[in-house]
Amino acid sequence: MKNRLAFSSKQQTQILLRLLSYLKPHKKGVILALFLLMLTVIGDVTGPYLIKIFLDDHIAVSNFDVEPIIFLAVSYFMIQILNVVISYFQLVKFQEIALKIIQQLRIDVFSKIHKLGMRYFDETPAGSIVSRATNDTEAIKELFVSVLSSFIQAGFLIIGVYVAMFLLNPLLALYALILLPLIFLVIYLYRKYSSVVFITMREKLSQLNAKLAESLSGMGIIQTFRQEQRISDDFDRINDEHYKAMMDNIKLNSLLLRPVIDLIFFSAIVIILTYFGMTSFNTAIEVGVVYVFITYINRFFEPINSVMERLAFYQQAIVAASRVFALLDNQDIEPQQKESDLSISEGLIEFRNVTFSYDGKTNVLKNVSFTVKPGETAALVGHTGSGKSSIINLLMRFYEFGEGDILIDDKSIKSYPKKELRTKLGLVLQDPFLFYGTIESNIRLFNPRLTVEDVVEAAKFVQADKFIEQLPSQYEQRVSERGSTFSSGQRQLVAFARTIATNPKILVLDEATASIDTETEVAIQSSLEKMRKGRTTIAIAHRLSTIQDAEQILVLHQGEIIERGSHQELLAQKGLYHKMYLLQNGIVE
Numbered sequence: 001m002k003n004r005l006a007f008s009s010k011q012q013t014q015i016l017l018r019l020l021s022y023l024k025p026h027k028k029g030v031i032l033a034l035f036l037l038m039l040t041v042i043g044d045v046t047g048p049y050l051i052k053i054f055l056d057d058h059i060a061v062s063n064f065d066v067e068p069i070i071f072l073a074v075s076y077f078m079i080q081i082l083n084v085v086i087s088y089f090q091l092v093k094f095q096e097i098a099l100k101i102i103q104q105l106r107i108d109v110f111s112k113i114h115k116l117g118m119r120y121f122d123e124t125p126a127g128s129i130v131s132r133a134t135n136d137t138e139a140i141k142e143l144f145v146s147v148l149s150s151f152i153q154a155g156f157l158i159i160g161v162y163v164a165m166f167l168l169n170p171l172l173a174l175y176a177l178i179l180l181p182l183i184f185l186v187i188y189l190y191r192k193y194s195s196v197v198f199i200t201m202r203e204k205l206s207q208l209n210a211k212l213a214e215s216l217s218g219m220g221i222i223q224t225f226r227q228e229q230r231i232s233d234d235f236d237r238i239n240d241e242h243y244k245a246m247m248d249n250i251k252l253n254s255l256l257l258r259p260v261i262d263l264i265f266f267s268a269i270v271i272i273l274t275y276f277g278m279t280s281f282n283t284a285i286e287v288g289v290v291y292v293f294i295t296y297i298n299r300f301f302e303p304i305n306s307v308m309e310r311l312a313f314y315q316q317a318i319v320a321a322s323r324v325f326a327l328l329d330n331q332d333i334e335p336q337q338k339e340s341d342l343s344i345s346e347g348l349i350e351f352r353n354v355t356f357s358y359d360g361k362t363n364v365l366k367n368v369s370f371t372v373k374p375g376e377t378a379a380l381v382g383h384t385g386s387g388k389s390s391i392i393n394l395l396m397r398f399y400e401f402g403e404g405d406i407l408i409d410d411k412s413i414k415s416y417p418k419k420e421l422r423t424k425l426g427l428v429l430q431d432p433f434l435f436y437g438t439i440e441s442n443i444r445l446f447n448p449r450l451t452v453e454d455v456v457e458a459a460k461f462v463q464a465d466k467f468i469e470q471l472p473s474q475y476e477q478r479v480s481e482r483g484s485t486f487s488s489g490q491r492q493l494v495a496f497a498r499t500i501a502t503n504p505k506i507l508v509l510d511e512a513t514a515s516i517d518t519e520t521e522v523a524i525q526s527s528l529e530k531m532r533k534g535r536t537t538i539a540i541a542h543r544l545s546t547i548q549d550a551e552q553i554l555v556l557h558q559g560e561i562i563e564r565g566s567h568q569e570l571l572a573q574k575g576l577y578h579k580m581y582l583l584q585n586g587i588v589e
Helices: 009-059 066-115 118-123 126-168 170-177 179-217 219-224 228-256 258-279 287-328 388-395 418-424 439-444 452-461 488-501 518-532 567-573 576-584
Strands: 349-357 363-372 377-382 403-408 425-428 506-510 536-540 552-557 560-565
Touching (some): 009 126, 009 179, 126 179, 126 287, 170 258, 228 287, 258 287, 363 552, 363 560, 377 576, 425 488, 552 576, 560 567, 567 576
Parallel strands (some): 377 536
């Protein structure tokens, strides 16, 4: 892994400041936690000083006056007890704030995911997105839970210890200051080299999640085509790369964290003992002063060691935050709909010289123009990749078109609010998606305006009631993930009911009968005819028999409309549509 992948100090600082901005709504809680933390630091500094007084003023001079000793003992124990109690509340407060921040961050990530355009999901594996919403936010939690509190506590303790040492012996305190640059150098080196390792670790973990999600989604295909070994080998390769990154992290931690800091600590002890040893030749040294200095140095290095051990969490949090913020900052959001009072009343659709490209290089639609009058049905046919689904994607505003315009009732779809488009355009896809829940909840989709009677009526309308009423729990029958316990035809019927329940003005069918067997298809043709009455319909179909009654059929080839007309008119032209019709019916000329 090259160093170019590492974050500079400036980038790390920017990411940290952005993370700290999440503390703003919790100002009062942070101030309280910091105040409690300051009290514990005062207790940590005061305790050794009381022992110093006991050693120098009582033990060293054999002064065993009971009252002062009892006062010192009680004071010391009270300080320790208060420290424990205050530390408890301080820790709970920091944890509470941290959990609230991560809760908000996850809400931000989840909300952003739903605002992203379909292009983002085309380019990003689902497992990688899941990793950012779960693993990366969990890593960030450690920054607020343990890292920041440790850093702040270390800062308070360092200041408190140095103040106490300067009050006791300014010269020795100056000698001890020599240690700080060495500690900062170790921290700088660790941040510099660990960021590279952590970036690799997070990326490989994301790839592991993506590979696992892909394997679970495609398990049927994997087993059918005996791809288990290949998938396993790919997973092992990524897992091995993650293991190597983890080992690099362990080696780095083993060198630059505790061992190096312990070496500096031992050097500090040598400096103190050497100083007092040299001083003892000329003047008497109070044993309490020696004790308190060694104790202060120990107290000084305790938080330093804690900080160094948590630097690993800090670097993980910074790398994880960069990935989360990259998602939050992604500008490939769903096309924006204006806030307006416009409503779709007639359902007149017009594509006017529309050109579109998914990647900005290759046009999948080229100067497409057609009009569908209210109540009419327009069918889109053509070979795979001809641009049929792209027309649907643009009409539903899943993607932003580049050139031309799409109008509904003589107004650009860009001028309609999102709610109006989603309410008045009903979409049925080739591969319907059922959510975990019940049949009733999947048809209703939590629409508060729909009653149980509306759901049942919609199911009867598309003749889905026949199979639903044969289920043990009927409309309350549990639906597993993606509706895997139902046949593809049953899932499609539920999708039909879901769409018709909202009473859309425009009906969009994306090969909606492709997953339905011939017998079921014949049974719902009458329902489809009823659905289309009074509604403008655009239907993609591979089976030409299902769209013969369409007012107009558009034949697409390589992103262009090359033929248009009714079924009989297109057969008379003896063009591409004629060839497709003969092929599907097994007719040889």
